[in-house]
Amino acid sequence: MLSRTLAACLRKGNDLSKSSVLAEQTKTRYAATNGEFHALIVEAAHNHAVSAARRLNDRIPLVAPGTVVFDAESLMKEHTHLSKESLNMSADRLHLIAHAAPRA
Template sequence: MNGTTQQTIVQALRTRILAGELAPGERLVEAQLAERLGISRTPLRYALSVLATEGLVERSGARGYTVRRFSVTDVLNAIDVRGVLEGLAARTVAERGVDAALARALEDCLREGDAIFAAGVLDSEAETRYAAMNGRFHALIVEAAHNLAVSAALGLNDKIPFVSPGTVVFDKTAQQRQFMMLSYAHRQHHAIVGALVNGEGARVEALMKEHTHISKESLNLSVDRLHLSAVAAAGAAAGAA
């Protein structure tokens, strides 16, 4: 099974969790879930391991996982934290200078994003490609900062579901609006790269903070259907720990 198909399964599981089809606190047994989804256990096991690193599920027994409980407020706050940390990383990169290898890698991301949005619609394959490209774009900037404290803090922050830039919430009920928001986010990618290359530290820091608002708006499209937000305060605190 290729990587694209595996990522499609990951995205499908995210969507089911977001919609409440896989409920908070529900135990996911590999054999039962594989039969329910009509897929083999090997790609499912991979998908669950990815969702565990994202904080959407957690280990429960030898061959199972449990859907984590968390609140929308937890997610929105963590997205704000990501903006601050990534802004610091981007400023560091801009002030230090962008080398040729980083410039090429960022330009590759821009070209891929341009191609994705040129189609005028995001199908399932395009959604997977966009999420992967977005995660790669942000990771390039953070890694180029060579700041272990920032990288460690982001790694911890990304344990809160839907916060990592490689995890994009796609809402099938608002596809056109989401297409417009994400295409705008990609135009921001172009502005960020321009500021980095031009050494505009303060500007790129502000752009990175502003950029996270798209993540929040995309999530807010689904808040009314985000069943995982309906948790007690104690449960939310435990889920964010």
């Protein structure tokens, strides 16, 4: 059962990533699928240390399995989002961070 569920997650992720241009909704669905895949592995391990490590990783910006960055712009958006949450920055300062990323 686990191997079938993991394989289904992999297929879903592969299907979502086939497009050369990924819509924001597709990126969100891919990140959710990636998070589900990792959660299944951790659950199947039945190991408290692995579970604790996963919980810790989930709190580290840009490390959690549900955080997937596809390009520099997405990376900057995610970083901006996390910075806003972490630093409780006001919206009037976020434009400074958002425009700091080099344009491709």
